[in-house]
Every structure is written in structure tokens, then in C-alpha cells.
Amino acid sequence: MAGSPTWGVRRTTGAVLRKAPHLAIAAARTAGGELVQAFSSLGFRTDPTSGSTAAYCGAGCQPGFGTCASTTKTTTGPPGPTPTSTLTDCLTKKNVPIRLTSSSDFSQLSKPFNLRLPYTPAVIVLPLTEQHVIDSVICAGKNKVKVQARSGGHSYASFGLGGQSGSMVIDLQNFQNITLDSNKVAKVGGGVRLGNLALGIYNQSQRALPHGTCPGVGLGGHATHGGFGYSSRIWGLTLDTIVGLDVVLANDSFGIVTTFYLQTVQAPAAVVQFSFGLPGMFKSAATTTAAFQHIQSFAQNASVVDRKLGLGLYMDGSGFLIRGTYFGSITDFNNKIKPELLRTLPAPSSTSVQSLSWIDSLTVLADPQPLQQPRTGYDQHDTFYAKSLVVPSSSPLKAQGLNSYFGYMIANGTNSANPWFSIINLYGGPDSQINVPSPSSSAYSDRSALWVIQHYGFTGTAGSPFPPNIIPFVQGLSDSLTRASPGTEFLGYSNYVDPQLSAAEAHSQYYGQTTYAKLLSIKNQVDPGKVFWNPQAIGN
Numbered sequence: 001m002a003g004s005p006t007w008g009v010r011r012t013t014g015a016v017l018r019k020a021p022h023l024a025i026a027a028a029r030t031a032g033g034e035l036v037q038a039f040s041s042l043g044f045r046t047d048p049t050s051g052s053t054a055a056y057c058g059a060g061c062q063p064g065f066g067t068c069a070s071t072t073k074t075t076t077g078p079p080g081p082t083p084t085s086t087l088t089d090c091l092t093k094k095n096v097p098i099r100l101t102s103s104s105d106f107s108q109l110s111k112p113f114n115l116r117l118p119y120t121p122a123v124i125v126l127p128l129t130e131q132h133v134i135d136s137v138i139c140a141g142k143n144k145v146k147v148q149a150r151s152g153g154h155s156y157a158s159f160g161l162g163g164q165s166g167s168m169v170i171d172l173q174n175f176q177n178i179t180l181d182s183n184k185v186a187k188v189g190g191g192v193r194l195g196n197l198a199l200g201i202y203n204q205s206q207r208a209l210p211h212g213t214c215p216g217v218g219l220g221g222h223a224t225h226g227g228f229g230y231s232s233r234i235w236g237l238t239l240d241t242i243v244g245l246d247v248v249l250a251n252d253s254f255g256i257v258t259t260f261y262l263q264t265v266q267a268p269a270a271v272v273q274f275s276f277g278l279p280g281m282f283k284s285a286a287t288t289t290a291a292f293q294h295i296q297s298f299a300q301n302a303s304v305v306d307r308k309l310g311l312g313l314y315m316d317g318s319g320f321l322i323r324g325t326y327f328g329s330i331t332d333f334n335n336k337i338k339p340e341l342l343r344t345l346p347a348p349s350s351t352s353v354q355s356l357s358w359i360d361s362l363t364v365l366a367d368p369q370p371l372q373q374p375r376t377g378y379d380q381h382d383t384f385y386a387k388s389l390v391v392p393s394s395s396p397l398k399a400q401g402l403n404s405y406f407g408y409m410i411a412n413g414t415n416s417a418n419p420w421f422s423i424i425n426l427y428g429g430p431d432s433q434i435n436v437p438s439p440s441s442s443a444y445s446d447r448s449a450l451w452v453i454q455h456y457g458f459t460g461t462a463g464s465p466f467p468p469n470i471i472p473f474v475q476g477l478s479d480s481l482t483r484a485s486p487g488t489e490f491l492g493y494s495n496y497v498d499p500q501l502s503a504a505e506a507h508s509q510y511y512g513q514t515t516y517a518k519l520l521s522i523k524n525q526v527d528p529g530k531v532f533w534n535p536q537a538i539g540n
Contacts, residue, residue: 087123087168090139096132099124108377109171110161115383116466117158117499121169128174130258133248137256137531140168146533149256152193152218153378156386157499160221163534172220175258176375180205185243186262190220193378195371198362207264208358210235213365216373216380220257225494226444228425228434228452230310230325230365235265236433239444267358272326272333273365276342277350281320282414285407288320292402294344295322299450300396302430304340309426316421317413324426325365330355384458385471387478388496391451393428393435395488397481404484408476418470420457422477427452444494445515452493453481471500503540510536 091098099106100123109124122145125136140147146167150160153171161169175189178200186201186209195215201207210231212222219238227238235241244261281288295313299305311324322341326333333353342348356364363371369380391397413420427434428450439445455477457470482490492498492509501509507516516538523530523538530539 087139087143087145090142091123091125091136094132094135094139096135096139097126097128099126108379110169111379111381112158112161113154113381114156114158115381115463116385119158119161119163119167120165121161122166123168125168125170126174127170127172130246130248133170133256133258136168136170137248141529141531144529145531147531148534149190149220150218151190151220152216152222154214154217155221155497156384157497157535159497159534159536163499163536167533170256172218172256172258173376177259178204180207180264184264186260186264188219188260188262190218190256190258190260191375192219193217193373194219194222195362195366195369195373196375199359199371201264202267202359205264206267208235208267209238209241209262209264211238213362215362215366215369215371216378219260222495223260223262224257227495228427228493230312231327232434233310233426233429233432234307234327236436237444238262239442240433240437268327270330270355270357271361272328272330272353273356273361274326274333274338274353275321275323275350276348276352278320278322278346279349280346281315282317282410285403285405285410288406288410289399289402291320291345292397292406293399295341296396296450298341298343299426299429301340304336305430307431307433309337309429311426313424314421315409316419317409317416325361381462382458383462383464383466384456385466385474385500386454386456386496387474387498387500388455388493389453389478389481390427390446390449390491390493391453392489392491393448393450395485396450398485401481401485401488405477405481408480412473412476416473418457418467418473419460420455420470420473420477422456423454425452425454426450439512439515443511443515443519445512446491446493449491453478454493454496475500497536499535501536503536506536507538 088098088100099109101120106124109126110119110121112118125132127133127136137147139145146162146164147170148160148162148167149170149172151172153160157163161167172189172191175191176196177187177189178192178197179187180201181187184205184207186197186207188197188200192200193215194211194217197209197211197219198215201209208231210229211227212229223238223242225239229238241262241264242260243263245257246259247255247257278291281291292313299311308327309324310326311322314321314323326337330353338353359371409422426432428448435447435449437447439447441447455474457474459466459470482488491512492501492506494510497510498506511519519538527539530537533540
């Protein structure tokens with residue numbers, strides 16, 4: 001790393017990277033499953049011992065709305081450069097477990113979640129210990145090879161493979177520990193998937209955490225870039241539960257999280273799982289606009305809604321579904337929430353309201369995928385393109401933008417040759433715990449969202465050829481809303497990373513000017529050689 005002062009790798013021991021008064025995780029843009037972080041100048045402190053030199057998913061990732069797909073078809077990417085003998089010699093001399101293109105399991109290990117974006121790593125590291133991670137980063141730095149960590153591998157842009165061929169991928173699949181201490185803080189390995197995490201903490205001590213519905217998503221990228229689920233309005237984002245981290249550090253700031261320490265909560269004895277299908281929503285934009293405006297008014301009504309309500313909308317050109325979780329009694333839901341939610345809306349064509357145990361509710365949301373996920377050999381994939389929009393609480397969606405949005409959806413999506421869906425999740429509203437932390441508390445600096453929207457187009461059969469018209473259609477969904485909403489500053493959600501964005505566009509949409517400036521300052525100091533890299537990384 002030319003120009004890097006005192007290049008080396010340092011690590012914390014135990015849970016010694018502690019949360020300061022304001023939690024500060026600065027995630028250097030990697031997306032769903034990747035773990036490059038910046039910590040030091042944004043609020044973290046380390047214990048005196050820490051200076052030691054020692055040792056959600058495409059069609060298959062939105063099961064909460066019932067559209068799931070998977071495949072075992074293998075897709076290979078463009079040939080990647082063969083790692084130099086210097087790099088492999090460095091890793092071999094340090095006894096680091098690696099896989100090369102000649103390895104029998106390389107194809108499976110390098111298979112992306114999004115089969116549209118295959119890349120071939122120069123080498124895949126499968127560390128068994130933190131020392132293996134340390135040694136891998138040192139070898140990569142000496143040999144000028146870019147590094148990308150991989151947790152669950154669900155990056156929409158295949159950034160878990162580096163976002164290019166020829167990177168070193170550090171796959172954390174062997175970091176699978178889940179334990180709880182006397183304070184009910186969960187110690188969780190960086191390679192744990194969300195379904196296994198939920199089962200692990202519940203089975204040990206009936207504890208719970210806020211997280212997404214896709215059980216195969218890795219904790220690493222999910223937590224470090226936010227981590228939304230139906231429980232987030234009551235418990236916050238997954239990121240907000242972090243009280244400590246074990247990190248392999250490069251110059252004390254950018255590094256790879258090998259272990260998370262998460263403050264759990266008591267799992268509720270029961271929650272209310274609900275869904276309502278609305279008919280006739282794709283006949284006229286005016287009808288759908290009126291329905292959404294009512295739902296939006298309901299979501300902002302403090303006399304009815306508080307933190308106990310998790311709410312989302314799903315639409316795909318034929319179905320329009322209201323779905324969520326209520327953390328109260330089924331009596332309160334039926335007497336208070338349901339009547340106001342459905343008031344003025346068409347009579348539902350389908351209705352489900354049921355009181356479920358915590359694990360049963362997660363199982364329903366994950367269906368048809370099981371909560372228990374394989375630790376190795378994960379093989380759920382899709383072929384897709386997605387974009388996101390974050391709607392600020394200061395600018396609720398108005399009729400002009402909604403008419404344009406639903407008009408485009410009806411004109412172009414009801415008879416689309418390719419499947420697609422849009423999901424609109426409620427982040428803000430009265431008493432939402434998502435928006436309680438300060439914007440300066442982490443690199444997830446958007447703490448004023450009302451809605452977060454995901455637009456997603458896919459092939460229907462994972463691994464099948466990707467039609468070129470899907471990308472402009474998905475972009476058109478976003479454009480139809482943003483261009484008809486003057487004065488609204490839309491942002492993006494980095495766990496739905498859009499590889500079509502330039503690095504500058506991604507930095508603006510995912511971080512904002514103030515937070516990005518902090519991250520860039522850290523990056524320039526601690527990783528001037530850009531060893532930790534992907535196409536939208538800080539400093540690109």
C-alpha cells in the first residue's frame with residue numbers, strides 16, 4: 001500500500017470495540033453481505049487492550065410477500081486473473097485455507113446470488129480463525145490485490161465477489177458461533193445467516209432481534225448497512241442493536257467484522273401476523289392513488305399507529321397486498337388497527353389475521369424457505385435488477401407523483417413480459433424507533449425516512465437469460481415517481497444496492513454529503529491504497 005502510514009493489520013480481542021454514547025458504524029459501501037467498515041472518527045472507542053498486534057433477496061429473497069424462486073443451476077463468470085505465485089505463496093506460508101479456480105468447489109463458492117453479475121475472484125479465502133483473516137489482508141496488501149469480505153453473499157451487485165474479477169474474497173462461512181451471555185448479548189459470527197440467528201437466540205434463551213424476513217441473508221452486510229424488518233419500528237434496525245464488534249483492523253479503522261455483539265430483546269409470546277389483498281388496484285391510477293393516500297394518512301395517524309405496527313405494501317401488476325406484524329394483542333388489532341387501516345379501501349379479496357408465536361411468525365414470513373439455513377453449500381439464486389427509493393418524512397408522497405407512478409405501473413407492468421414487484425415498507429410514522437438515533441450516529445445516516453421502496457425485475461427462472469428491457473422498466477418505475485415529485489429529495493437504501501449507479505451517485509444516495517465526507521476522510525487516512533474495494537467503495 002504505497003503511501004500508507006504504518007501499514008499492517010490490528011485487531012480487537014474479545015468484545016473490546018465498544019459502543020460509544022452514539023453508535024458509530026461507518027459501512028464503506030459494500031452491500032448485503034460485505035463487511036468493510038470505518039469506525040474510529042465516528043464515535044467508537046477501543047479498550048486499552050485493543051492495540052495489540054496479536055492475533056434481503058430477489059424473488060427468492062422476498063418470501064414475506066410470497067414470491068420466491070430458487071435454482072441449482074451453475075453460472076460461471078468471465079475468467080479472472082490467475083493469482084500470482086507471490087500471493088499464493090504468501091497465503092500458503094501462513095497456512096491460510098484458500099480455494100483457487102482449479103479447486104473442485106470453486107465454482108460453487110464463487111456463484112453469486114444475482115446470477116446476472118458473475119465475477120471470478122483471484123482467490124477465495126475460507127478463514128477458520130481471525131489470524132487467517134489478518135494474514136489474508138496482509139498478503140493482499142503486499143501484492144496489491146483488492147479485498148472483499150463476504151458474509152451471506154446476497155449483494156444485489158455481486159459486491160461480495162468484489163464487483164469485479166480478480167479480487168480476494170474472504171468468505172466468513174466458518175464464523176458460525178451464536179451464544180448469549182448473562183446480559184443477553186448475543187455473540188454472533190460474521191458468517192451467520194438471519195434464519196439461523198433467529199433460531200439460535202430463541203432456542204437458547206427465548207430472545208429476539210430486529211432483522212429482515214429472508215432467512216438466507218448473511219448478518220454481515222444486513223447489519224452494517226441498516227437491517228430492516230417488520231420489528232424495526234418497535235426495536236430499531238439490526239445495526240442499532242450492535243454493542244460491540246470483533247474486527248480485523250487495518251490501521252485501526254477499516255476492517256472486517258468477524259464477530260458481532262448484539263443486544264437482544266425478550267421474544268414476544270405472540271404477535272399478530274396480518275395480510276389483506278385489495279382487488280381492482282390496477283384498473284386506474286386514480287383508484288390506486290386514493291388507496292395509497294389513505295394508507296399513508298393512516299400510517300401517520302398518531303391516535304392509531306405507534307411503534308407496535310410493522311407495515312408493508314406489495315404490488316406486481318396483478319396483486320396488491322397490505323402485510324405486516326403487530327406487536328400487540330389480536331383484540332387490539334381487530335378493534336383499533338384493522339378498522340382504520342381498511343376504512344375507505346375496497347373490501348379485501350383475501351384476509352388473514354392470526355396470532356402466532358414469535359418463531360411461527362418468522363416462519364410464515366420466510367415461507368417457502370425454512371428458517372434453518374445451511375451453513376455451507378447455500379444455493380439460492382436469482383437473476384434480476386433492483387433499485388430503491390427512500391421517501392423522507394418531510395415530504396409524504398403526493399397525488400401528482402402517485403398518479404404518475406401508478407399510471408406507469410398500469411401502462412407498462414400489468415402485461416409485462418417479465419415478472420417484477422414493488423415493495424413499499426413503512427420506516428417512519430409515529431413512535432418509529434428507526435428514526436430515533438441521530439443521523440450522525442452511523443453511516444446509516446438517513447433517520448428521517450417515511451417509506452423505503454424497492455423496485456425489482458427478474459427473469460422468473462433463475463439463471464435464464466436476462467432480457468435487456470428489465471433494467472429500463474425498473475428504472476422507469478423509479479423515474480415515474482421522482483420526476484413527478486418536485487421538491488422531494490429521494491435517497492436510496494444501500495442494502496438494495498444499484499450497480500447501475502456511478503460511484504458518485506451511490507455515495508450521494510446512500511450516505512449523503514455530510515456522512516460521505518467523514519467516510520472519505522477516514523478512507524484517505526487509513527486505506528489510501530484502496531485495498532478494501534468495490535466499484536462503489538468510498539473514495540472511488
